[in-house]
Amino acid sequence: xxxxxxxxxxxSALLRFSAPVASIGIALFVAGFLLLAxxxxxxxxxxxxIIEALGSVYGLSETLVKTTPLIFAGLGxxxxxxxxxWNIGAEGQIYVGAMGATWVALFSGxxxxxxxMVAMFFAAFxxxxxxxGVAGFLRARWQVNEVIVTLLMNYIAILWVDYLIYxxxxxxxxxNFPLTAQFSDxxxxxxxxxxxxxxxxxxxxxxxLVLYLFIExxxxxxxxxxxxSNQKAAQYAGxxxxxxxxxxxxxxxxxxxxxxxxxxxxxxxxxxxxxxPGYGYTAIIIxxxxxxSAIGVVIVSFLMGVxxxxxxxxxxxxxxxxxxxxxxxxxxxxxxxxxxxxxIYRVKLIKGGAHA
Amino acid sequence: xxxxxxxxxxxxxxxxxxALDDVSFSVAQGEIHTLLxxxxxxxSTLMNVLTGLYxxxxxxxxxxGEQIHFTSPRDSLACGIGMxxxxxxxxxxxxxxxxILLALDKVPNxxxxxxxxxxxxKLIDEFDLxxxxxxxxxKLSIGAQQWIELIKLLMRDCxxxxxxxxxxxxxxxxxxxxxxxxxxxxxxxxxxxxxxxxMREVMEVSDRVTILKKGRSIATRTRGxxxxxxxxxxxxxxxxxxxxxxTLQMSDEIVLDIQxxxxxxxxxxxxxxxxxxxxxxxxxxxxxxxxGNGQKALAEVLTGLKNTNQGRxxxxxxxITNSNARYSYIAGIAHIPEDRKTIxxxxxxxxxxxxxxxxxxxxxxxxxxxxxxxxxxxxxxxKIEQFAIKSGPDGTPLRYLxxxxxxxxxxxxxxxxxxxxxxxxxxxxxxxxGSAGYVHKVIADGADRGMSTIxxxxxxxxxxxxxxxxxxxxxxxLVGYVDPRKTTREEIGLMMSGETPGDSA
Numbered sequence: 001x002x003x004x005x006x007x008x009x010x011x012s013a014l015l016r017f018s019a020p021v022a023s024i025g026i027a028l029f030v031a032g033f034l035l036l037a038x039x040x041x042x043x044x045x046x047x048x049x050i051i052e053a054l055g056s057v058y059g060l061s062e063t064l065v066k067t068t069p070l071i072f073a074g075l076g077x078x079x080x081x082x083x084x085x086w087n088i089g090a091e092g093q094i095y096v097g098a099m100g101a102t103w104v105a106l107f108s109g110x111x112x113x114x115x116x117m118v119a120m121f122f123a124a125f126x127x128x129x130x131x132x133g134v135a136g137f138l139r140a141r142w143q144v145n146e147v148i149v150t151l152l153m154n155y156i157a158i159l160w161v162d163y164l165i166y167x168x169x170x171x172x173x174x175x176n177f178p179l180t181a182q183f184s185d186x187x188x189x190x191x192x193x194x195x196x197x198x199x200x201x202x203x204x205x206x207x208x209l210v211l212y213l214f215i216e217x218x219x220x221x222x223x224x225x226x227x228x229s230n231q232k233a234a235q236y237a238g239x240x241x242x243x244x245x246x247x248x249x250x251x252x253x254x255x256x257x258x259x260x261x262x263x264x265x266x267x268x269x270x271x272x273x274x275x276x277p278g279y280g281y282t283a284i285i286i287x288x289x290x291x292x293s294a295i296g297v298v299i300v301s302f303l304m305g306v307x308x309x310x311x312x313x314x315x316x317x318x319x320x321x322x323x324x325x326x327x328x329x330x331x332x333x334x335x336x337x338x339x340x341x342x343x344i345y346r347v348k349l350i351k352g353g354a355h356a
Numbered sequence: 357x358x359x360x361x362x363x364x365x366x367x368x369x370x371x372x373x374x375a376l377d378d379v380s381f382s383v384a385q386g387e388i389h390t391l392l393x394x395x396x397x398x399x400s401t402l403m404n405v406l407t408g409l410y411x412x413x414x415x416x417x418x419x420x421g422e423q424i425h426f427t428s429p430r431d432s433l434a435c436g437i438g439m440x441x442x443x444x445x446x447x448x449x450x451x452x453x454x455x456i457l458l459a460l461d462k463v464p465n466x467x468x469x470x471x472x473x474x475x476x477x478k479l480i481d482e483f484d485l486x487x488x489x490x491x492x493x494x495k496l497s498i499g500a501q502q503w504i505e506l507i508k509l510l511m512r513d514c515x516x517x518x519x520x521x522x523x524x525x526x527x528x529x530x531x532x533x534x535x536x537x538x539x540x541x542x543x544x545x546x547x548x549x550x551x552x553x554x555m556r557e558v559m560e561v562s563d564r565v566t567i568l569k570k571g572r573s574i575a576t577r578t579r580g581x582x583x584x585x586x587x588x589x590x591x592x593x594x595x596x597x598x599x600x601x602x603t604l605q606m607s608d609e610i611v612l613d614i615q616x617x618x619x620x621x622x623x624x625x626x627x628x629x630x631x632x633x634x635x636x637x638x639x640x641x642x643x644x645x646x647x648g649n650g651q652k653a654l655a656e657v658l659t660g661l662k663n664t665n666q667g668r669x670x671x672x673x674x675x676i677t678n679s680n681a682r683y684s685y686i687a688g689i690a691h692i693p694e695d696r697k698t699i700x701x702x703x704x705x706x707x708x709x710x711x712x713x714x715x716x717x718x719x720x721x722x723x724x725x726x727x728x729x730x731x732x733x734x735x736x737x738x739k740i741e742q743f744a745i746k747s748g749p750d751g752t753p754l755r756y757l758x759x760x761x762x763x764x765x766x767x768x769x770x771x772x773x774x775x776x777x778x779x780x781x782x783x784x785x786x787x788x789x790g791s792a793g794y795v796h797k798v799i800a801d802g803a804d805r806g807m808s809t810i811x812x813x814x815x816x817x818x819x820x821x822x823x824x825x826x827x828x829x830x831x832x833x834l835v836g837y838v839d840p841r842k843t844t845r846e847e848i849g850l851m852m853s854g855e856t857p858g859d860s861a
């Protein structure tokens with residue numbers, strides 16, 4: 001126990017970096033037993049994941065397709081985490097973002113492609129933002145716990161979208177399937193290399209860069225960091241923490257909402273049931289693994305993309321359920337939180353010593 | 357005189373910290389032995405070793421000549437060592453009697469209330485304490501609560517009593533009574549370890565003084581062999597105390613006028629109750645009062661952390677009662693908060709970033725919406741040099757700095773904007789003498805430049821030395837002002853317990 005404390009004091013950067021790597025490693029190890037239990041060789045499975053997700057142009061493009069919404073949602077969640085605000089409603093924010101973009105695509109009647117894109121983008125931005133902003137307002141005004149509010153609003157958002165696609169927005173020519181009509185070409189993002197990869201990916205990278213600059217370089221980013229580090233100190237410094245909480249949750253939801261725009265405009269070209277298979281929840285793991293840094297989010301999102309695509313092929317090859325991928329994600333988060341706990345626990349021990 | 361307690365070469369380390377390096381001292385039967393040392397010298401750790409909470413890495417503890425190993429606080433109690441902690445261990449809703457009974461060993465299931473009551477009453481009479489056994493504890497003053505803690509130990513027949521800074525929460529009068537009790541205990545042959553850093557008390561009651569410094573016991577002096585200056589120089593050693601001169605310069609211009617201010621806390625009780633205060637330009641206004649009589653609320657209201665329920669705050673002609681107005685005015689009110697680590701700083705951020713916390717929006721630290729990192733760095737270099745901050749490698753999170761250096765960072769930040777008003781809440785608490793002297797110098801220098809200071813402190817000597825005027829608070833109200841050059845400690849003490857002065861101020 002003593003040894004670890006001292007290592008942290010000397011090279012905390014090393015430990016900060018090694019904790020996520022180690023937790024992925026341990027999660028791989030433990031997940032190996034799950035694979036063994038279903039009669040699959042872990043090594044073969046992991047090899048398959050790598051080859052499938054990275055070994056071909058198609059595989060790589062599919063990985064980037066999955067990475068795209070994860071980056072948006074991960075950025076949104078990590079921004080709020082930066083201020084010790086726990087937005088776990090990215091899933092719902094993706095849905096309302098997709099809903100806003102879809103409304104513009106189907107009913108606005110805009111003919112110009114660029115104007116359409118901008119309008120859809122901002123519709124998603126504001127829908128996601130306001131959705132999370134509700135939690136931000138409640139938190140800032142009455143100290144309502146944002147974890148509960150953002151989480152429960154996920155269900156409202158998902159069910160609301162379901163209502164629309166089963167009801168008023170259902171495609172009349174859709175053989176009664178729960179989906180909207182296809183978007184016209186004006187409402188579609190460009191695709192590349194004859195694959196499903198679309199401009200949303202570049203938009204996501206751009207967002208990550210902007211967010212990085214926002215947090216690390218701007219005055220507002222500084223304010224967010226101070227509030228995240230010590231809210232009381234921020235109040236002493238004359239910062240309006242309530243407004244900042246609302247603003248950050250709004251922005252966090254807005255960025256997650258862009259994921260919805262990117263999914264409907266770039267990939268699905270319509271709004272349909274299950275538009276996000278849990279990207280918003282994976283985003284929580286991503287934000288945590290990335291240690292809340294914008295650049296880290298991009299890297300970790302890519303890893304998660306690999307896992308999702310590779311997981312698909314595991315289903316095809318060995319008939320493993322998709323739940324395996326989620327179990328693996330859960331294991332990563334589990335070990336990551338455990339490692340964080342140990343880091344914190346040991347810091348406390350040092351404090352006790354210095355205090356006495 | 358035989359030694360009841362003998363401590364030899366005690367060493368205790370925590371990961372990365374040597375709390376006790378090499379401590380030896382002994383306590384004779386029937387003596388009051390003072391442990392004197394700055395914060396962080398190892399007093400608390402030593403007491404925790406003595407009461408069985410920590411196990412020393414090395415060294416011996418002998419009680420009445422017999423070497424012993426404590427494995428838990430229970431062991432040390434069984435050996436007759438008892439401690440009055442700074443924070444009392446009492447159940448507020450229970451009566452005095454119940455609280456005392458709770459602390460006793462071996463109370464039979466069907467006990468005779470009368471026998472126990474008689475025993476306790478006998479102690480109360482013996483030491484002339486006015487305690488009613490049936491009063492619930494929450495109704496008692498802090499001083500009376502301390503009696504209960506003491507009686508608990510006497511009921512357990514402790515031979516060695518440890519009092520950890522017992523006077524921090526008492527008025528001078530209450531302290532005097534406590535000392536009388538301690539002297540009576542000594543006469544009965546009990547031994548007392550008295551922990552304090554208030555020089556005056558140490559001089560008053562100690563038979564012997566052991567000085568702790570950086571985890572070592574550097575000297576033990578017997579009464580007659582020490583005076584305040586000897587003790588102070590032993591305590592400080594080679595550390596330099598910054599010198600400063602205060603020139604009296606109080607104008608009649610009022611910079612801050614607090615009128616009938618009322619503030620309620622979360623429990624709906626009044627922290628400030630129709631409180632009035634006038635701060636003049638360039639003065640250091642000391643606030644005296646027993647801790648918990650509204651000082652903290654006052655500081656929080658002035659610095660925008662708390663909202664008012666009633667009353668007005670005027671800055672010059674401007675009404676800043678309303679919290680939005682205060683937000684915009686706050687830049688003019690600097691604040692040294694009570695609890696540095698939890699309120700004054702962003703602990704995860706670097707010295708550079710902490711230094712600009714109040715001025716980060718100003719033009720000199722930003723280009724349009726971006727922070728000007730170069731200017732921020734330059735500012736930090738300047739301040740680190742000017743205030744002699746030991747900041748470690750660049751980018752070190754502030755939490756890793758020592759208390760004194762954190763306080764310097766806060767002061768550097770607060771005073772760099774040349775504020776009109778400084779609110780300092782216990783600014784020297786927990787600092788070593790050198791750092792404390794530095795804080796005093798900064799405040800006095802500020803006054804020379806026309807800054808007005810509200811200095812809230814618990815050490816009367818500190819207030820008397822530094823203040824131009826002293827305002828005394830009791831239960832959220834202003835009792836009155838006194839002139840530190842004319843007043844007596846007794847007068848302030850009386851006012852601290854709520855008695856209005858006759859014709860002073």
